[in-house]
Amino acid sequence: MSVDVSSSSASQPADLETTARNGSRFRRMAVRIPTYLADVKENPAWLPMFMLARTMPGRRAHWALSAKYKPSDDPQPSLFGALDATAVADALRSDGIFTGLQMPAEIQQEISRFALTTPCFGNFDRSLEFVAPRHREAEQSFGRSLLSGHFFERSLKSPGVRAIQADPLLMDIAKHYLGASAQLITTRIWWSFPTKTSSEADRSLASLDKFHFDLDDWRMLKFFFNLVNVDDGTGPHVFVKGSHNRRKAKHQYTLLVGHPADEVLDYYGADQAVTLTGPAGSGFVEDPFGFHMGTVPVTKPRLMMEVGFGVSKPSRRRFHGEPIINR
Template identity: 80%
Template sequence: MPVNVSPTASPSGNDLEAVARSGSRFRRMAVRIPTYLADVKENPAWLPMFMLARTMPGRRAHWAMSAKYKPTAASAPSIFGDLDAAKIAEDLRRDGIFANLQLPAEIHTEIRDFADATPCFGNFNRGLEFLAPQHDEAEATFGRSLLSGHFFERSLDSPGVLAVQKDPLLIDVARHYLGATAQLITTRIWWSFPTKASSEADRSLASLDKFHFDLDDWRMLKFFFNLVDVDEGTGPHVFVKGSHSRRKTKHQYTLLVGHPADEVLDYYGADKAVTLTGPAGSGFVEDPFGFHMGTVPTTRPRLMMEVGFGVSKPSRRRFHGEPVIRR
């Protein structure tokens, strides 16, 4: 079954958590400056991307100069069946999202079993290591709320994760949409947990309950897969259709990528916000320049997988702790 689409109204782990808890978005930006400087030193082309890719004129110019993808052979068989990558790319250009992907049961079951049996790291902090089924005990042990559990490089120890990451449909869609230079840059799985003790700072750290857009490259595409059944109580993903291709001036000429929900929905339209629920294995692909957010689980933990593509040389610093890609 596909995802159900319905309307809806590198610092270290310790550094990231300290930044999120500071309570000031401007302070969070200031603390990231050393990381930004390291990115510029490693790749000077990062700075113009960081400054200009948030603006529509800058993005359109970069898209116009990109090498177009010209398929030379039929695509290899995919675990997703007979889907048309070019048609998916058309939907992405129109809406910014396509929600009709489904993993085979043996794939998402293997990843779920792996995530249950492999320790994850709470709140991006490698000092908070625990097994997801023991989440409540871990909160008691550490004396704090644990809103997320990331696996970092351990994600690539799952055969199911590697099978999804390497599936030919993903790179085919990415090249049709992003251009000939599209390449794999991130792969990760992570838990989001319901916890009564979560604060606004915790939710900000986990990119929950606040609309934002991603700015890790000039052009990006991200595939997401629900690895458990996701309903309204499981913290579903929300995306604002069309917000990838038009942008309020205030949302372009600012260093902030996160904006209040009422401000986003007032401009782009509340009817454009869709909530993505669905059974285990259901998935979708989106242009993460569009406004999106994860919501906080209230009844059950959510386990998700992400495979990301970009057009620039990946930096050594992995965003959100993603591992270096194994090719």
């Protein structure tokens, strides 16, 4: 997989821009409040995590108290070959990211066929159902831009998705990095589409074009796989190396997890931003507490797979990124 590291009158517009940006942030937070309340009701332990896991002291204390992992002397065979889980975990501790994963071609091809023929849900909305090859027709039919297409529970109908999710190397790496309590919390595939118009709210919901960190658990690890060839025009993922280990005070003691790109890169270093391109089947693993973002495709759709691990029980009420749903 290729990795590209890639006066008052004057201040008034900037002040207005900042005010507008902050207003937009707080509107997005207000929309999420019902989901947050439901998360607390389902699992009261979610609230202290949500408040403290964004701070470095809180995170370090939780890591220090974690149960250590004792690996088996007889590792199981993996679809990814003989990668050393210890070496991968060491790279993650240093950089927050490890590249060089490659899924078998036949599995990548099966998942891609599945994603081309199985209906997905646009912009996380289950009422916006369509198949990916008819994306433009779907936008015309629904009268709105469709930036993403998620499969939710349908992802696990793909034998290839289930095979990758169950691969023992992924769990071994997760336990080496997160500790003995590491467990699978999410598996998903989704499309990101080029679209002529998209709202900031849709881009934010799809985690596109804004650096952010994930705060779904005290400790997390996520494996990502490109299921199509990804170049600069396909909306590649971007990760800021080392940002999982240090955090500006402003980025800790706030309820916001998303921050402007210039603000993030000025502090953590533009030279630390890694743009992850690569052929279909290539993959990487990252600590999502580090700043990262997806970018909006401009030439062709991107199809991605994610397998996520955490240390707390996952929500059974909804899928990643999905608003509260009534069941």
